[in-house]
Amino acid sequence: MAVPSEKAPLFTPATLRQIAEQFGTPVYVYDADTLRAQLEKLKRFDHVRFAQKACSNVHVLRVLREAGALVDCVSLGELERAVRAGFEPGQDPAQIVYTADVLTKDALDRLVETKVPMNAGSIDMLAQLGTRSPGHAVWLRMNPGFGSGHSKKTNTGGESSKHGIWHEQLPDALRVVDHFGLDLVGFHMHIGSGADMTHLERVCDAMVNMVVDSGRDVRAISGGGGLSIPYRSHESNIDPQAYFERWHAARQRLEVYLEHPVSLELEPGRYLAGPAGVLVTEVRATKSMGGNHFTLVDAGFNDLMRASMYGAYHEITLLPQDGAPRATRPTVVAGPLCESGDVFTQTSSSELDPRPLPEAEVGDLLVFHDAGAYGASMSSNYNSRPLVPEVLIDGGKVQLIRRRQTIADLLQLELDIDQRG
Ligand SMILES: *Cc1c(COP(=O)(O)O)cnc(C)c1O
Helix, strand or coil: CCCCCCCCCCCCHHHHHHHHHHCCCEEEEEEEHHHHHHCCCCCCECCCCHHHHHHCCCCHHHHHHCCCEEEECCCHHHHHHHHHHCCCCCCCCCCCCEEECCCHHHHHHHHHHHHEEEEEHHHHHHHHHHHHHCCEEEEEEEEECCCCCCCCCCCCCCCCCCEEEEHHHHHHHHHHHHHCCCEEEEEECCCCCCCCCCHHHHHHHHHHHHHHHHHCCCCCEECCCCCCCCCCCCCCCCCCCHHHHHHHHHHHHHHHHCCCCCEEEEECHHHHHHHHHHEEEEEEEEEECCEEEEEECCCCCCCHHHHHHCCCCEEEEEEECCCCCEEEEEEEEECCCCCCCCCCCCCCCEECCCCCEEECCCCCCEEEECCCCCCCCHHCCCCHCCCCCCCEEEEEEEEECCCCCCCHHHHHHHHHHCCCC
């Protein structure tokens, strides 16, 4: 017996068992065809720019590049990843854009050198870049004064968000753009409407008004990311067609106003990568504590942070070692970290949220679904645990795309210091 999930599984139990055997657990497994299929659903947008922070493995970036995606980066490290994945600076449209609210000094140097356009979330960034690189191509990431988001930690607009340039400061931003002769490509808003089309229309209206109020000519607009995916089997998928129609209508209004074509970009992360990956773990212990039954696995929140950080939900599947049916019982799934918040089944207010799962035994595999976005890319070395391997399945081919970090790798950064004396 398998799992109480109505979603079609990405991989067969046999495939996952084989990967766990070969590469050990925990291990992230991605499906290239799902990455491509998700991208394909957004093909009516002129450009889909992958927000690589969701899943920044170079090999995943390559799959998306070859399928026609552009890429966004939010740090120097992500910029270098994009280049290693084959995205080229200096093309039109820009294959790589740097989006941030802060321009770190190392990233500034590389932007000046590569001329990768910058999407500015603060006016200071414009001045810092303009001083070094007059005429540089820039986008303005605007905060229209309202937001959205599934928790306080993910809200991307409104006055309590740190993101973007406050709408009332647009004239100040434009003064800095003019002062340095920066090349204003377009406006960007990453508000994240999920499946709420009424909210999306509000964002689209804000975009049109922003461009009109600016009195500037722009070549492009970007709707940012924030397209939701169904983490629970009863949640519905967003309708990419409806999403496109709203943005397309906004773009058309601007084309009439500006009297020339305006390019329309989207910048999804989760939508492309989330459904394309799972985290495979092994059950290492089971125990009951009074009324609670715990299944303890070999992955912790250092490997998959979303549950601990936001109370996010991941569908969980048990793959029993013997394949035999198991009775279901309410189960708390937790990890190995010395930290009581290391629990995968919890609410957004950090209450335990036991889930009906088949009774686990040591040696069974436990699979976290829809873990392709903000999984591996948010992982850390907390508790001195090495980063786990990533595996990509493309057609029938199974490829290791990141080896497991070793403890020697980890220690080297500190031991190098001794060797240098
Ligand atoms: C994180 C981020 C995205 C992607 O968000 P998703 O919710 O994963 O689609 C897009 N644009 C910017 C600027 C971001 O910071």
